Amino acid sequence: MSCWVNLRDIAYENDKVQLLKNITLDLGHKEKIAIIGSNGSGKSTLLKIIAGLVAPTSGYVEIFHDKMNTLKAFKKYRNAIAYLPQDVTNHFLCPTVIEDVIFSLRARGEAQEEALQKADRILKELHIEHLKQRIVFDLSGGEQKIVALAGLLILQPKILLLDEPTNALDEESQQKIVEILNAIDKSMIIVSHHKSFIEQLAPTVYRLHNGELCSIVKK
Amino acid sequence: MNRESLRLINAFLYSFVVSFSPIETLFILPLLIVLLHEKEFVWGIFKKLIVLNFFIIVLVVFVLFQDPLQAIELFMRSNLILLFNIALFYQSKGYDIARGLDRLGFAPKIVSVTYFALSLIDALMRDFKETQKSLKARGFRANTSLFSYQTYGNIFGMIFIKAIKKSHDRELTMQARGFKDRIFFLTSNQLEPFEKILLLSIVGVLGKVIYELLG
Ligand SMILES: Nc1ncnc2c1ncn2[C@@H]1O[C@H](COP(=O)(O)OP(=O)(O)O)[C@@H](O)[C@H]1O
Ligand SMILES: [Mg+2]
Numbered sequence: 523m524s525c526w527v528n529l530r531d532i533a534y535e536n537d538k539v540q541l542l543k544n545i546t547l548d549l550g551h552k553e554k555i556a557i558i559g560s561n562g563s564g565k566s567t568l569l570k571i572i573a574g575l576v577a578p579t580s581g582y583v584e585i586f587h588d589k590m591n592t593l594k595a596f597k598k599y600r601n602a603i604a605y606l607p608q609d610v611t612n613h614f615l616c617p618t619v620i621e622d623v624i625f626s627l628r629a630r631g632e633a634q635e636e637a638l639q640k641a642d643r644i645l646k647e648l649h650i651e652h653l654k655q656r657i658v659f660d661l662s663g664g665e666q667k668i669v670a671l672a673g674l675l676i677l678q679p680k681i682l683l684l685d686e687p688t689n690a691l692d693e694e695s696q697q698k699i700v701e702i703l704n705a706i707d708k709s710m711i712i713v714s715h716h717k718s719f720i721e722q723l724a725p726t727v728y729r730l731h732n733g734e735l736c737s738i739v740k741k
Numbered sequence: 742m743n744r745e746s747l748r749l750i751n752a753f754l755y756s757f758v759v760s761f762s763p764i765e766t767l768f769i770l771p772l773l774i775v776l777l778h779e780k781e782f783v784w785g786i787f788k789k790l791i792v793l794n795f796f797i798i799v800l801v802v803f804v805l806f807q808d809p810l811q812a813i814e815l816f817m818r819s820n821l822i823l824l825f826n827i828a829l830f831y832q833s834k835g836y837d838i839a840r841g842l843d844r845l846g847f848a849p850k851i852v853s854v855t856y857f858a859l860s861l862i863d864a865l866m867r868d869f870k871e872t873q874k875s876l877k878a879r880g881f882r883a884n885t886s887l888f889s890y891q892t893y894g895n896i897f898g899m900i901f902i903k904a905i906k907k908s909h910d911r912e913l914t915m916q917a918r919g920f921k922d923r924i925f926f927l928t929s930n931q932l933e934p935f936e937k938i939l940l941l942s943i944v945g946v947l948g949k950v951i952y953e954l955l956g
Contacts, residue, residue, distance in 0.1 A: 575913045605917040611864060612910040615920060617836045617856070621927055626918050628925040659863065673918075 525550050525587070526681055526709050527572060532581035534567055542568055543733045545581070549681070554710045556720040558738075559730030565713040566608050568730065569685050572711065573605040585681075601630065604674035606667075608685040608713075613670040614658045619650070622658055623673045637676075644672045648702060664695025671702065682710045688719055742844070743928050745833075747936040749841030752829055754943050756822045762950040764814060768821055771942045775828040778935050786828050793823055836860065840926050849923035856924060861908060865900055872896055 527549040534542040541564040549555055559565050570576040572583055574596025583590045585599045596603070607613055616622040623645065624637040645651045648668050653661065658669060667687055674682065687703065688696040700722050703710070714720045720727060728735045755771055776783060797819050805812040830837060839856035843849075876892070883889050914920075 570913065573917060575916055600917070600919055603917075607910060607914060607917075609907075609910065612907065612914050613918075614860075615914065615918060616924055616926070617839075617860070618927070621925065625920075625925060629919040629921060629923070634925075634927070659860070659867070 526585070527711075528584040528587070529572065530582050530584065532568070532571060532578045532583070534564070534571065534576075535579045536567075540733055542571075542578070542730075545735050547728070547735060549709050549711060552707055552709055554712065554724040554726070556712045556714060556724035556727045557730055557735070558714055558717050558720060558727060561715065563730045564733060565715075565730055566685050569605070569683050569711065569713050573603060573683050574599070575605070601626075601677050602680040604677065604679035604682045606670055606674060606682075606684045606687060608689070610663070610666045610670050611659065613673070614666075617657055617659075618654075619656050619658055619661075619669050620645075620654045623669065623676055625673060626677050640676055641672070644676050648672050648675075662695070664691045664698065667691070667695075667699060668702065671699075675706070680709060682706070682708055684710065684712045686714055687712060688714065688716075742932065743840075744932055744936055745837040745841035746844035747932060747940060748829060748833075748837060749845065751936065751939050751943060752826055754940075754947070755825050758943065758947050758950065759818055759821050759825075762947075762954075764817065765946065765950065767946050767949060770946060771939055772821060772825050772828075774935075774939050774942055775825060779828050779831055782828075782831050786824070786831050789827050789831075790820065790824050793827075794820070797823075840928070843926050844928060853920075853922060853924045857911070861904065861911075864907060865904055868903060869896070869900060872899075 525548045527547075529545050529547040532542060532545040533540070545568065547555070557565055557568065567576060571578050574583070574585075574590060574593055577593050585596070585603070588595075588599075590596055614622050616625050620638070620641060623641045624634075627637040627640065628634065642651070645654060648671065650665065650668055650672065653665060653669065658666060661669065671687075684703075688699050691699065696719060700719065703712070703723055710724070712720060712723060717727070727738050729738050751771075759768055776786070779786065797816065800819075801812050801816045804815055836856055836859055839852055839859060842855055843852045876896075881892065883893075
């Protein structure tokens with residue numbers, strides 16, 4: 523199985539605190555991996571490093587076997603990597619659902635008409651057509667997460683990096699997200715702090731503890 | 742030209758006329774038109790006006806000791822302008838100001854910076870309201886004790902730090918989502934007669950002011 527993301531000996535230091543060390547991880551084609559860990563263990567930081575938003579202190583990330591030496595190097599894979607931040611409200615760049623969902627397509631130069639057609643399809647797929655004209659900040663937490671996912675999926679990324687896609691959601695919304703993610707056949711790294719939910723999603727679960735990553739379940 | 746841009750022009754024009762020309766009874770006309778249009782929300786609009794008046798009154802009291810007449814004028818002008826703008830944008834949850842600037846052909850960077858600033862303020866206000874709720878839930882009562890000031894001081898400090906963190910995180914989003922100093926609005930809002938009538942009334946007021954200045 524070819525690997526699409528490889529982490530090689532990643533370490534990250536923040537204010538002289540060693541937050542991450544010796545992190546080596548391979549994400550295969552259409553593989554789903556989960557990372558759990560307590561608050562402040564560095565999960566979000568690790569995901570930002572994989573997304574090419576934060577530079578590791580040492581070690582490196584490979585995307586499609588291409589070694590990323592700088593954050594700039596990630597630029598050509600921006601469309602292939604989708605990143606969902608922990609606080610979903612930080613994801614939104616436009617006021618209405620439809621405007622935000624088509625944002626990335628428009629930003630890379632696609633015409634409005636085409637972008638709108640693609641958006642219609644994806645909104646239908648995720649059963650959120652009725653939210654189309656709503657202001658993103660007025661939606662419930664669960665709706666916001668699904669809208670954000672729509673904005674990522676519209677680019678047809680190869681790799682999804684999701685930071686706590688179900689945090690602060692009620693049971694029902696959590697289940698909805700699990701169903702959506704289960705139906706997506708792509709490489710994925712999902713960060714969470716509850717294990718029960720994550721086991722429904724990913725066969726491989728790692729725990730981030732004291733800065734190191736250890737595999738805990740392998741089915 | 743669409744609804745948001747004409748609204749913005751109306752707001753600029755009215756504020757300009759009211760700030761710089763001698764006080765006129767006629768100033769009330771455009772104001773009445775807006776209030777009539779937003780009549781279901783009049784109570785909410787005035788509530789906002791009253792809150793903002795706390796700031797105005799401080800200013801007015803300052804001037805009052807030097808020039809009572811000017812103080813009254815200042816009070817009237819600022820309230821006219823505020824009331825007009827609050828009423829005009831009261832329902833504008835879609836960030837009509839940024840939309841308006843976009844339609845008027847302002848540089849993409851100005852439009853996106855305006856929008857991000859507005860939405861950041863919005864996010865912090867939401868946060869503040871949530872914090873206030875939880876303070877209430879935990880039995881906090883605002884009074885003039887040192888403890889109250891301290892609590893509010895802490896909250897404002899926290900909001901300040903959150904603002905920094907939030908804007909940093911949003912910067913990361915911009916990178917991740919391919920933002921290049923431009924956001925894209927869909928413009929479906931057509932012109933309504935209301936905006937045109939409003940513009941006419943403001944131009945009318947302006948005409949009268951100019952006529953009297955010249956005559
Ligand atoms: N921008 C930052 N500057 C300084 N410290 C940070 C920053 N971001 C996170 N941290 C710190 O790094 C640690 C790990 O944070 P994070 O990666 O968000 O953990 P998790 O997502 O597992 O809760 C925390 O102790 C946090 O306070
Ligand atoms: Mg986190």
